Amino acid sequence: MAGLLLGFFGLPTVVDSPTAQSVTATATVTATVTATVTAAAEPPEADAGTSAEPPVPLPTGDVPLTDITPLSGLYSNWELKPVIMGGKRFDNALTTEPGWFESVGWSINEHYRSLTVTVGLDDNSAAYPVTVAFKAGADGEKTLKTATAQINRPVQVTVDLTGVAILHIEAVQSDNESATLALGDPVLHSS
Numbered sequence: 001m002a003g004l005l006l007g008f009f010g011l012p013t014v015v016d017s018p019t020a021q022s023v024t025a026t027a028t029v030t031a032t033v034t035a036t037v038t039a040a041a042e043p044p045e046a047d048a049g050t051s052a053e054p055p056v057p058l059p060t061g062d063v064p065l066t067d068i069t070p071l072s073g074l075y076s077n078w079e080l081k082p083v084i085m086g087g088k089r090f091d092n093a094l095t096t097e098p099g100w101f102e103s104v105g106w107s108i109n110e111h112y113r114s115l116t117v118t119v120g121l122d123d124n125s126a127a128y129p130v131t132v133a134f135k136a137g138a139d140g141e142k143t144l145k146t147a148t149a150q151i152n153r154p155v156q157v158t159v160d161l162t163g164v165a166i167l168h169i170e171a172v173q174s175d176n177e178s179a180t181l182a183l184g185d186p187v188l189h190s191s
Helices: 002-008
Strands: 062-064 078-080 083-085 088-090 093-096 101-107 114-121 130-136 142-149 155-160 166-172 181-189
Touching: 083 114, 083 181, 088 181, 114 130, 114 142, 130 155, 130 181, 142 155
Parallel strands: none
Antiparallel strands: 062 181, 078 093, 083 088, 093 181, 101 166, 114 155, 114 181, 130 142, 130 166
């Protein structure tokens, strides 16, 4: 009866209708997000020929010379490998077969006071002597010390590096002779 009365007044009436459907209300929410971004100032632009990254500082203390990258970026005709000189094994050795002349250099920027190294020929090398010169300067113009590498007679060499910015090591041998020069355990010392 109530349905009739309501229908009479024009109000819709639903009483368990088999065609009635559930209604799901959907709400749309709009949100505003504010983000704060902090940016570091960019360094001035570098020239096309320079890198924007700062150079890696040289290590300090007692440092194997082989831990420092050579000026050319690689050792070219020099090789890092273990050798045996005079029956003693050197796991950290710099070797070359100069043929006539080989050179390698490092920028050490006056950070080190001395270099200690064992100079000799690999025990499996031909017995031709090699002259080794430790030099300073952009072109190796100042000779700091020389040593002769011989078979079965490795020698411990100490080179004073006070004030040296660029260190070169040169190997010179007579023409048509070939021996394997070894520089065993080269270590730079800060003090």
